[in-house]
Amino acid sequence: MTDATHDPARRSWVPGADRHTDFPIQNLPFGIFSPNGSDRRGGVAIGDWIFDLREACAAGLFNGVADDAALAAAGPTLNAFVALGTAHRRALRHALSFLLDSKGEGRACTEKLAEKLLHKAESCTLHLPCAIGDYTDFYAGIHHATNVGTLLRPDSPLMPNYKYLPVGYHGRASSVRVSGPAVRRPNGQRKRPEEAEPSFGPSRSLDYELELGFWIGPGNALGQPIPIARATDHLVGLCLLNDWSARDVQGWEYQPLGPFLAKSFHTTISPWIVTAEALEPFRTSAMARAAGDPAPLPHLADPADQDEGGFDIALDVLIQSAAMRAANRAPHRLATSNARHLYWTASQMIAHHASAGCNLTAGDLLGSGTISGPTHEECGSLLELTRGGREPVTLPGGETRRFLEDGDEITLTARCTRDGAVPIGFGPCRGLISAAPP
Numbered sequence: 001m002t003d004a005t006h007d008p009a010r011r012s013w014v015p016g017a018d019r020h021t022d023f024p025i026q027n028l029p030f031g032i033f034s035p036n037g038s039d040r041r042g043g044v045a046i047g048d049w050i051f052d053l054r055e056a057c058a059a060g061l062f063n064g065v066a067d068d069a070a071l072a073a074a075g076p077t078l079n080a081f082v083a084l085g086t087a088h089r090r091a092l093r094h095a096l097s098f099l100l101d102s103k104g105e106g107r108a109c110t111e112k113l114a115e116k117l118l119h120k121a122e123s124c125t126l127h128l129p130c131a132i133g134d135y136t137d138f139y140a141g142i143h144h145a146t147n148v149g150t151l152l153r154p155d156s157p158l159m160p161n162y163k164y165l166p167v168g169y170h171g172r173a174s175s176v177r178v179s180g181p182a183v184r185r186p187n188g189q190r191k192r193p194e195e196a197e198p199s200f201g202p203s204r205s206l207d208y209e210l211e212l213g214f215w216i217g218p219g220n221a222l223g224q225p226i227p228i229a230r231a232t233d234h235l236v237g238l239c240l241l242n243d244w245s246a247r248d249v250q251g252w253e254y255q256p257l258g259p260f261l262a263k264s265f266h267t268t269i270s271p272w273i274v275t276a277e278a279l280e281p282f283r284t285s286a287m288a289r290a291a292g293d294p295a296p297l298p299h300l301a302d303p304a305d306q307d308e309g310g311f312d313i314a315l316d317v318l319i320q321s322a323a324m325r326a327a328n329r330a331p332h333r334l335a336t337s338n339a340r341h342l343y344w345t346a347s348q349m350i351a352h353h354a355s356a357g358c359n360l361t362a363g364d365l366l367g368s369g370t371i372s373g374p375t376h377e378e379c380g381s382l383l384e385l386t387r388g389g390r391e392p393v394t395l396p397g398g399e400t401r402r403f404l405e406d407g408d409e410i411t412l413t414a415r416c417t418r419d420g421a422v423p424i425g426f427g428p429c430r431g432l433i434s435a436a437p438p
Ligand code: MN
Pocket: 137, 138, 209, 211, 243, 367, 369, 370
């Protein structure tokens, strides 16, 4: 369901916005920022600028439902805003598109206030968009699950539950950070197969995972499931998510209760919430189930979700080592993938999560699971790309990697393109590995 805010002919008066690869006027993602060391408030990315929602509210630029939404988004977190739901978000999107449109009456009241309303993004600090109450990581990338399962159980890579429910585990919310700060290599217990006893020390198999994050808006009451057909009402938008993973720590600790310290030391997300509305032109069908796969059980089956519950989002993983940076070598692409390779849709993950009565809360974050494609060039982690560390990858300049070294910077990017739509992106999700604590 696209509307005037998606119109490819619409241009913005904000300098450079129309040429911006990620944030043209058709995107309008929400985030929390502080301009020049000032305090936190909500903003909207437009080109290389951030539109200040607090200043816009103070200037009286909105009215009605859009004003209610903008006021909720003007504070130091977006929790109150995302809790309002689709109608408020859509109204604010329309108002913003009107104010930033190069043609029409919005421009007249907005452009003369540009000095107050617009901040150069490079002079701002970006923060987590929401105070994240809970973070859940799924495992919905079927090629990733198959690749990893093959390393462990060549004969039956997928567990019997995989095609019946979206497998997930409860992640750690407190250590989610936005793109930018150093990611410290964790210390942990690790044990090689030939070693009799584990030892404690820096992870020797630090890895990234290419994932999408799904932001939850309105929640559900405890004990009250979310029907699959209503699940989209609870999805605010998407971000990129890097689920850093210490494979050696994970291999030793995960049985029988699943990942713990191997994942909880740090998770990096891109700072902007790219809304469900902005992504409407890039919706696609859910992944087709192979002949012989079970149909989803009724509480996870919805015809509309099967038709348009997926996303067509191209994803890349880039690496730049310390040596590459010193030699001025550009980041090297390790893999390219697409959100179409998720076996379960966001709505199915939401409906499943709430199906036993667990209450989701505004500002909760769901990870999709690593998104790998069917070919080796589409592996969303080093574990898969190097086949468990056995086949190192070679970087420009001749270095090799089994897993990440200190000084390596990993960048995830996302890009949506479709005929008849203006392409949009997510902004980068970056993390640079620093040495483990002594
Ligand atoms: Mn993961």
